[in-house]
Amino acid sequence: MQDEFELIQSLLSERVDVEGSHTIEVDAGDDAAVFLPSPSLSIVTACDTMVENVHFTKETMRPFDIGWKLLASNLSDLAAMGGVGKYILLSIAIPPTWSETEMIGIYEGINDLARKEQVRLIGGDTVSTSGELILTLTILGEIPPGKALLRSSAMPGDLVFVTGHLGDAAAGLHILLSQSETYQAAFPVLVEAHKRPRAQLQIGEWLLHSGYRPACDDVSDGLAREAYEIAEASHVKLVIQPEWIPISTACQTYASRIQYNPIEWALNGGEDYQLLGTISPAGWKELQQKAIACGWKVTQIGYVEPGTGTVEMEVSGKRRELQTKGYNHFAK
Amino acid sequence: MQDEFELIQSLLSERVDVEGSHTIEVDAGDDAAVFLPSPSLSIVTACDTMVENVHFTKETMRPFDIGWKLLASNLSDLAAMGGVGKYILLSIAIPPTWSETEMIGIYEGINDLARKEQVRLIGGDTVSTSGELILTLTILGEIPPGKALLRSSAMPGDLVFVTGHLGDAAAGLHILLSQSETYQAAFPVLVEAHKRPRAQLQIGEWLLHSGYRPACDDVSDGLAREAYEIAEASHVKLVIQPEWIPISTACQTYASRIQYNPIEWALNGGEDYQLLGTISPAGWKELQQKAIACGWKVTQIGYVEPGTGTVEMEVSGKRRELQTKGYNHFAK
Known part of the structure; x- marks a missing residue:
């Protein structure tokens, strides 16, 4: 070779x-x-x-x-x-x-x-x-040995959080596929999110050393799939408040221009490479303080309940099970 | 994922x-x-x-x-x-x-x-x-740290050796491509050499622990290329005696049936996954003894001289530079 x-x-x-x-x-x-x-x-x-x-x-x-x-x-x-x-x-x-x-x-x-x-x-x-x-x-x-963040660490009583904004990468891909130079010029941050993502290594490292043993997953395939991965690995229920999902102003603006619901990009778009995690209320408080000090964006989007590996969306107090738009390479 | x-x-x-x-x-x-x-x-x-x-x-x-x-x-x-x-x-x-x-x-x-x-x-x-x-x-x-066998360890005065037989895998591929069921039945060892190679892990481990710091490469792309890799990395000349190259009886028999020179398979066929190495005369003696005890096949095929990264073939005392039939993925 x-x-x-x-x-x-x-x-x-x-x-x-x-x-x-x-x-x-x-x-x-x-x-x-x-x-x-x-x-x-x-x-x-x-x-x-x-x-x-x-x-x-x-x-x-x-x-x-x-x-x-x-x-x-x-x-x-x-x-x-x-x-x-x-x-x-x-x-x-x-x-x-x-x-x-x-x-x-x-x-x-x-x-x-x-x-x-x-x-x-x-x-x-x-x-x-x-x-x-x-x-x-x-x-x-x-x-460090024995300290890796796992999908299986979520506990009832934890909060569900994400880093950064979700949906930007999918919105950027949508713009690129539309081949609209106007939109590309108007929303460079979305195009950049698709083309040049950054991994949230610093936040991951802080979570590991925090001592709270948060559950953690990266949002590579969309929030919906990653939420299920944590719920299934931890044998809990994740309850997501869709209106809490952090959508950037650019993403909201572009979505409204094309009359699309940006939450769909957050849930099923993928490639945001943000972190999805769950952490105890005490850990969440500390993470928020650290985020302010470091200029990180972290947002609570839900909470963890006892369960058997499911994810629910709560809208106006009503719940429905979250559907994932998964794929199977062997599917006909 | x-x-x-x-x-x-x-x-x-x-x-x-x-x-x-x-x-x-x-x-x-x-x-x-x-x-x-x-x-x-x-x-x-x-x-x-x-x-x-x-x-x-x-x-x-x-x-x-x-x-x-x-x-x-x-x-x-x-x-x-x-x-x-x-x-x-x-x-x-x-x-x-x-x-x-x-x-x-x-x-x-x-x-x-x-x-x-x-x-x-x-x-x-x-x-x-x-x-x-x-x-x-x-x-x-x-x-073990600092002990890995390198291509760059060949020294003038070393012997060049290979493990096993060379050319069997290429002969096996030739049989498979000929689609001749007769040949497939007659030379199962060659077909097997192409389909089910084994890595020479035990011999590699022994060489590492031998203390002789042999140069070593695996024959994945044919003897010619691997010999050049060692010669170039070590800044020496490898002199190969083609008649010493170990060709199995099966390979010789099949080659004569189709009127082919099996040395060509050994030199340029590749995928034999044997080891090509150079070692001092004292190390060679020890390797031969170990090989007898363990049932390994090792064969001297040449020697190392001072040089600048070349490989020569010596036939009846006459030498010529060895040509490699290399490839470049970017070549048009």
């Missing part, structure tokens, strides 16, 4: 020289990479794949943005655990329809975010395909 | 309960997996991708074999470093042309070899594609 590694290495010549680089014993270029983990820390690892025409198209995303978003989605998985990213391995299946210039753009996007978040490429694979461009990134990070 | 993990988990219900399982803090099913590395060991990691119609076809490989070979190729990267496999993350891009039954077959193939080699699936991603089936496996293993 020497050729491929040389390619990756040359493209990533401006590769990040991060703080932990001295722990790399064998860098990209040999059969495998070797690093010395930090003493007394566990390894946290996740893997995300992005497929052309499923997760992005050449029309909606520049190569730089595709690379950036690939790494952001991986980092978001680590943020949801409270971990810190350290190393990445990148696999690319390249079709003849993608040029070397475009591939360099993807590497540059990965590289730019890698520099900001202090993670380092240590290996991967590059293969050709006659199909679509497919990118797989595996991330390795560190986390 | 809950659905996908549930799918993977249900398909891998017979997943290996390996010795190291107790070090897994968070298993597949949350946003990321967490494990506690063994104290005083480094992490070794590699990533391999297999693409339909590039690395396999439905005609040449059963789903079970595809899964098996994917893991074997990853394990082989670790074997080349002297490492031990522990955990894997699997990403699959599934086109509509592959059925659930076929996907289960792939998981079973991975699972079967995972059980034999004591590695455990801890995460991954499953996405749909309209293109080809693409499988990416990331492997994490352990290795």
Whole structure:
């Protein structure tokens, strides 16, 4: 695999020289990479794949943005655990329809975010395909043993909260698909939310160290799915107040222009890469204080009740079970 | 990504309960997996991708074999470093042309070899594609710090050696592509070498602990390319005696039937997943003794001279530079 590694290495010549680089014993270029983990820390690892025409198209995303978003989605998985990213391995299946210039753009996007978040490429694979461009990134990070934030920690009496705004990324994709230059110019923050998400690593890390053992998940597939993941893993009921869901002014404004309910984007749009969590009232108070001090946005959107893995929406005191618009890759 | 993990988990219900399982803090099913590395060991990691119609076809490989070979190729990267496999993350891009039954077959193939080699699936991603089936496996293993076998350790005066036979996998592929049932029945060992390779983990581990610091590479892309990788990384010249290259009787017999030179398969066929190494004469003596005791096959195929990253073939005392039939994914 020497050729491929040389390619990756040359493209990533401006590769990040991060703080932990001295722990790399064998860098990209040999059969495998070797690093010395930090003493007394566990390894946290996740893997995300992005497929052309499923997760992005050449029309909606520049190569730089595709690379950036690939790494952001991986980092978001680590943020949801409270971990810190350290190393990445990148696999690319390249079709003849993608040029070397475009591939360099993807590497540059990965590289730019890698520099900001202090993670380092240590290996991967590059293969050709006659199909679509497919990118797989595996991330390795560190986390204090026994402290990872789990989906299964939600307890009756907890509050349900989210970070940031929800729905912006889906609204941005809607604008890009509409191909309206007017809307793109009017709502840059929404387009940016779709193209250049940031993982909420700092908040995840604070939650881990808070001692409250919050439940946590990242909002990659829409609030509805993530809420069910926590409810099911914790065997509780999540009750969501839709009017509490934080929708940005830009998102509300664009939604009203096209006469759409922005809550739908928040619930089923996905790719916001915010954190959804549950935490005790005492923990919530502390999180709010920390958020004010750090300039984070956190919003209570509901509460946790005893239950068996369900999610309900409460509107004007009336409840209905939340429907998810899930998908199954094997579904006909 | 809950659905996908549930799918993977249900398909891998017979997943290996390996010795190291107790070090897994968070298993597949949350946003990321967490494990506690063994104290005083480094992490070794590699990533391999297999693409339909590039690395396999439905005609040449059963789903079970595809899964098996994917893991074997990853394990082989670790074997080349002297490492031990522990955990894997699997990403699959599934086109509509592959059925659930076929996907289960792939998981079973991975699972079967995972059980034999004591590695455990801890995460991954499953996405749909309209293109080809693409499988990416990331492997994490352990290795004593500072001891990994490198391509850059070859020294003038070393011997060049390989494990096992070379060319069997390429001969097996040739038989499969010929669609001759007669040849398939006559040379099962060659077909098996293509479909069900085994990584040379034990030999890699012995080499690491031998104290001789051999150079090492796995023969995934053919002897010629791997020899250049060692020569270039070590800034030496490798001199190969083609008549010393170990060709199995089956491979020789099949090659003579079709009037082909089996050395070509050894040099440029690839996928043998044997180890190519260089070692001092004292180390070679010890390796030979160990090989006899363990039933390993090791063969000297040349020697190392001072040089600048070249590989020469010596036939009847005459030398010529070895040509590699490399490829470049960006080549037009």
